[in-house]
Amino acid sequence: MSLSSIALYFYLRNILEVEIEEQLYSTAARIESSLEAGKNPYSLPPAVEVATSNKSLPDILKDTLIYDPSQDEIELFRELSSFKKINNINYKITVRDLVVESENILMAIIISYLLIIITVFVVLYYFNKVGNSYLWKPFFNTLEQIKEFSLSTKEPVALSISNIREFSELNTQVKILTDKVRGDYNNLKQFTEDVSHELQTPLAIMQVKIESVINDAPLSNQQYDQLTSIQKDIKRVTQMNKGLTLLTKIENNQFINPKQVSLTSIVEGNIANFKEIFQQDIQFVNENELLVTMDYHLAEILCNNLISNAIKHHIGSGDIVIEITKEHLSVCNKGEKPILHADRIFNRFYKENESVKSTGLGLAIAKKICDMYNFKLTYTFEKGFHIFLVQFS
Template identity: 55%
Template sequence: MGDTLKKIRLIRKTSKTFLGISALLMLVSTVALYFYLRNLLQSEVEEELRSTEARIESSLVENPEPFQLSPVVEIQKVSRLGNEVLKDTIIYDPSQDEMEEFRELSTFSAINGENYRITVRALVVESENILIAVVISYLVIILLVFLFLFYVNRSKNQKLWTPFFHNLEQMKRFSLSSDAPIALMDSEILEFSELNTEIKLLTNKVRSDYRNLKQYTEDVSHEMQTPLAIIQAKIENMINIEEPLDDQQFEQLTSIQRDIQRLSQMTKRLTLLTKIENNQFANVEQLDITRLMAVTVQDFCEISNNAIKVDFEYPIKVDMDPYLATVLCNNLVSNAIKYNIAQQDIVVGSTVDDISISNAGTTPLKHPDSLYNRFYRESDGVKATGLGLAIVKRICDLYGFGIDYRFSGDRHVFTIHFGKK
């Protein structure tokens, strides 16, 4: 079985998606803006350099004497013409009394029969400052817009999904045993409206099927009891007639009688299981489960040859249906008696939150994980319905109790944990 996916709320998921996409777009757009403005400013600087160079050439036509305006303009006579050079350089700026970065354009021109190298420079720092200022301004504006859109989007999403979350809570509270219609919130969203319609149809159908199945189960259970009771009575009459039965007839009738009792008991237990799984036991009271177990042990001691020792250290209070508490105790003690060997003692004890019951055994169970399945029996040696422990497990699940089995010291030990699992 694969790893369980980590669950996340819908609003948080959509918000994380919005955040991720927005952050990516902000990063990409900022980088793109930075390089675009950088190239644009660099182009403007180069255009300014060429414009300055053209004006200097015009000035040299009228006045051929070289001049300098360090570090912005340098004009030198050269012996021959060279290639144009455009580059970044760092030179000393007397006005700032420090080294500064410049964009430098060096060209060669022949003017009035003389060869000149004309070098013009533009300060790069100013353009970089402009670039950084523009990018920061852009980031601030985008961030503010992003925050505004994020909270507006989140608020709108919460409002938009409110009917869905409300209806989800109603579905969580939905109960088959209640006849109250499910209260769904209407929505202007078409898909939500269609979902509401399907939910109403589904819940009505489930309730109808549940009522039909419940009625069917109760009817079958009730109707089976009557013919079983009649058959049982007829068998008893046959056994008790004046004409004596031979051993074979008596044994067959007794076997039929046991099977009828087992069938009747199975029907009642299946009905009980169905009621437990349908949560039809809503009468919850605070009970002393140790006291109830002691009464149950006393009752079984009157009809059983097994010796049952009781050792309760602490009383345990639980909140549960009294009838189910009685069934829980009866099934645990009955199971221990059925599978006890050599008439050894059965021991029932308690700690702060646990009750344990153990009976003697020779070997541990082969399939302990199947103990609580319906109709499961470890062996056919004991004629039981295979429903006792299944009922115990369903009762524990209903109230959040824990149950475990272990084999220790040649004894089968069942422990019910009444504390928080």
């Protein structure tokens, strides 16, 4: 449209020039006819000038500048000089026409055209925006429903009805997909819960029977050691089953009751419980009360796993140091060397030292909990201490 306005400008200017030239030739022809009729030549400077001439030249068409006393300015004229021999007398007929008015007309047309372009652009933009907003409304509604889709809820996806075939097909496929995903999720969840529940009962029965055998029957040292080892393995399998079930629940976002909890109080309770079981001294540095928003049960598991991990892997003398500030929780235990594969320490079942009997799920669970609430759990080794730091800010 911009290029067309430029083309229109030159096209109209050419048309106006042709019209002015036609008018000049017409006026010159009238003067010739008057002279041929024997009338006295007349002049009306600067529009018309008739004078005798001893030259005979072809017509001369050009632009010229002439001072206009009425406007007190120089005006642009189109000039036609015609040399004619009439009644055996050579005449020079000069006809001029003002060009300024034609330029004004030209600019008025161009400005009007540009205004029309701008008006059309604004109107089309508005109607396109409103039309597209209405046209794409079902699509964005479907997109919003997909964003809000959750496996933990039983409510179906509320998709709007659309008369547009493509959006209608999209809604149909989205509904089929979400129903299938929710069905698969519920089946997997039910299977996991059933397996976990069914495992707990035989493991508990085995534990009771072994305890009964140990307590009632006379056993040799070898039998006692074997039964004790089996008892520990059963306990480990039970803990592993609970840990995997907990990880599954965390990954499926089944903990949806966050509230403000005091990690300071939870850590103090854990320290008191561990001191009754283990002999290591625990130094608690409490600078500020640490309040976070999360599920209370997961907060207990997070603190318990970090502290129990420090106790299990503590080497040599010295205290286990637990520090709480307004923005972080750190748990430090003595160690001989840094962990060889620190990048794998939060993986499931990864154990740096096989001599320590553990499920290998404690730190993986702690990492999952931190990821769930966008906390940052990191490991470093400084000055002979393994340091696990949870940043809450």
